Amino acid sequence: MEKYEVIGTLGEGSFGRVYKAKQICNGCFVALKVISKRGRSNKELKGFRRECEIQKNLHHPNIIQMLDSFETDNEIVVITEFASKELTALLAKSGYLPEDKVQAIVWDLVSALFYLHSNRVLHRDLKPQNILIDSKNRAKLCDFGFARNMSTGTHVLTSIKGTPLYMAPELIDEQPYDYNADLWSLGCIIYELLMGTPPFCTGSILHLIRLIRHEQIQWPTFLSENCISFLKGLLQKNPLKRMTWDDILEHPFVKGHLVLSDDTSSMPLTRQMTPNSLQIKETQRKESVKIRQSKSSSKNNEKSEQSGEKSKDKSSEVKTDAVASGTSMVEQLNESSPKNSENEPFTHDSEASASMSKTFNFIEDNQPIETEEWIVFLQRTMQEIINGELTSVSETTQANVIVSPLRNPNASPRVLTYVCKLLALPFVVKDVPDESVAQVKDLYKDIKIVPNLVYASKLLVRDYKGSSSSGSMSPANSPVLAALDNYRDAADLTTEDFEALENMYVVICHLVHLDEQFLIQFCDALVVLSVYKLMKLFLLLTCQQKYEIIGNVLAILTEISRKVPENADVIEKVITSSISNRNINFVELLRSSDALLRERTCYFLLNFGRHASENTMAELWNETLKETLEALMYDSIEDVRSAAEVAVTELKIKDFYAL
Structure with missing residues (x-):
């Protein structure tokens, strides 16, 4: 570091902080990227070092040149050339760019990408944030290659806003990343430069997946024929129909304006695939789809054979300490959360999802x-909140410090419990101004409190002896983590573990009922963190002892059915996920001694029955469940009677109900 003088911070990239610095020897400006080693495996670090070596040997006027790299005890430092402007700044200033300016940028980007692919290098993270503009107004690609080593990129757990808006359709279907995916991302960027928004724009990963799969791209009418033709060639959902490099180089929108280099690999990715190679690739894709369908079918068959089994787990009772008064915080939040009542209106803030500008990233802190x-x-911070000082939960930097144990597998359940209680305090302390609560709520959305709490519960329950690394992703750049985690049995969890889980899910439950954006973040967390089995594990707890956790998870899932029914398929995945052939005992839940759990189970069955497939409900439903639900219409508690009556009235018209 003695060779450089750090001038200031340029920003935070997907893998570290970026600084503007000056070379002491000649006074030239450079960019200094600091990549933390914390939480990274030896495999990841080895990958970073390999990428550094590769990038040092890449030289093209439209690619940010790597000048040097070195390591300290805690960091990898990468020195690159400095570019003064960001493409995102140009977009932010004008909203969109005229076609002639976009075309000049396209020439630069295509030149750079052709050079990378010619040298068998995939970018893997093409987006406007990774395009810089130098003093000569040349567009330059940066941050390529490193995404391959970002094995913990889960897209949902940090305050960096956005969704993978430039992700190719084949990645959603878990196909391997190849050069075609880079071409799709390039098309998305060009579309955004021309239109001011990507072809598919949303703040939810689940919604993005649906848009990419089912919605058609809206093509503008004010662009030239060559421009539209070029865009359509890149934005073909079927990668086999996307333009090849031979097509791109000859396309009139770019032909004659590219900077091509003779410095290429002997086996470039830009070479046209032979018909035989294409046939092999398509066969592999079909085989991959067939294998996934086969696995899904076998799970359903196995579940059908075991549908009559019941299960019970013995666990110790959990008590939660009061923080702000004689009433426990769990009780206060349960009282302040809207009930799952069909007769009571739920209030929430409906927010249009803003166009996201950065992809999420997450690095586990171990x-x-x-x-x-x-x-x-x-405890000291909690006392400050009780005294009316809310800076710790309304200012980003301080809040991120408080949340950090949620991402640390070494955090004790006692620490996690206190973090949750602290996060809950602004909603239960008396006399907190409404505008202060609103500010806290907005910050909680920004720093992704709900996904972080879900992740903390996963880390707490995960069986580290039988689980893969939390960072496993399949394939590279897929938005969904590989579902390879194993979880401890309930009997292996301690009283402190259960107390932490209880506090996590009472906070999540309150927040998802408070604002629909929290609910959307929860749905994305379910998918990206692949925690369907974890949610089912919570519902398999013995209800007499763990009814708070079960009740809150049921209430959250019910809220998904009510408010975002388009995401109801995630609930079905929770209910039908396989855990040692064990099925959720809804009869036991309906017979619980806890009235709120009985009520919430009624509303869950009602809302799940509205959206679940007939096959799933036929497997879940039985005569005992039907009779138990009907018996609750005569329960001693009015709220339970009302819930049962509404459920029976609506469900009895369904085909599965009569048996």
């Missing part, structure tokens, strides 16, 4: 954590 020191710090 540094040692001092439990007692953290608890003292959290």
Whole structure:
């Protein structure tokens, strides 16, 4: 570092912080990228070093040149040439660009991408944030290659806003990443430059997946024929129908304006695939689809054979300490959350999802954590909130410090419990101004409190002996983590574990009922973190002892059915996921001694029955369940009677109900 003088911060990239610096020897400006080693496996670090070596040997006027790299004990530092402007800044200033300016940028981007592919290098993370403009107004690609090593990129857990808006359709279907995916991303960028928004724009990963799969791209009418033709060639959903490099180089929109280099690999990715190669690739794709369908079918068959089984787990009772008064925080939040009543209106803020400008990224922090020191710090901060000082939960930097244990597998359940109680305090402390609560709520959405709580519960319950690394992703750049995690049995969880889980899900439950954006974030977390089995594991707990966790998870899933029914398929995946052939005992839940759990189970069955497939309901439904639900119409508690009556009235018209 003695060779460079750091001038200031340029921003945060997907893998670290970026600084503007000056070379002391000649006064030239450079960009200094600092990549933390914290939370990264040896495999990841080895990959970073390999990418550095590859990039040092790449030289093209439209690619940010890597000048040097070195390591400290805790960081990898990469030195690159400095470019003064960002493409995103141009877009932010004008909204969109005229076709002639876009065309000049396209010439530069195509030149750079052709050079990379000619040298068998995939970018993997093409987006406007990774395009810079130099002093000569040349567009330059940066940050390529590193995405392959970002194995913990889960897209949902940090305050960097956005969804993978430039992700190719084949990645959604878990096909391997190849050069065609880069071409799709290039098309998305060109579309956004011309239109001011990507072809598919949303703040939800689940919604994005649906749009890419089912919606047609809206083509503008004010562009030239060559421009539209070029765009359509790149934005073909079927990668086999996308333009090849031979097509691109001859296309009139770019022909004659590209900077082509003779410095290429002997086996470039830009070479036209032979008919035989195309046939092999298509066969592999079909085989991949067939295997996934086969796995899904076998799971359904296995579940059908075991549908009559019941299961019970013995667990110890959990008690939650009161924080702000004689009433427990769990009880206060349960009281302040809207009930799952069909007769009561739910209030929430409906927000149009803004156009997202950066992709999410997440790095698990596995540094040692001092439990007692953290608890003292959290208790002191909680007292400040009780006294009316909400800076710790309304200012991003401080809030991120408080949330950090949620991403640390070394955090003790006691620390996690205190974090959750602290996060809940602004909603239960008396006399907090409404505008202060609204500010806290907005910050919680921004720093992704709900997905982080879901992730914390996954880390807490995960069986590290039988699980893969939390960072496993399949394939590279897929938005969904590989579902390879194993979880501990309920009997192996401690009282402190259960207390932490109880506090996590009462906070999540309150937030998803408070604002629909929290609910959307929860749905995305379910998919991206692949925690269907974890949710089912919670519903398999013995209800007499863990009714708070079960009730809150049921209420959250019910809210998905009510408010975002287009995401109801994630609930079906929870219910039908396979855990040692065990099925959720809804009869036991309906017979619980806890009235709120009985009520919430009624509303869950009602809303799940509205959207679940007939086959799933036929497997779940039986005579005992039907009779138990009908018996609750005569329950001693009015709210339970009302819930049962509404459920029976609506469900009895369904085909599965009569048996």
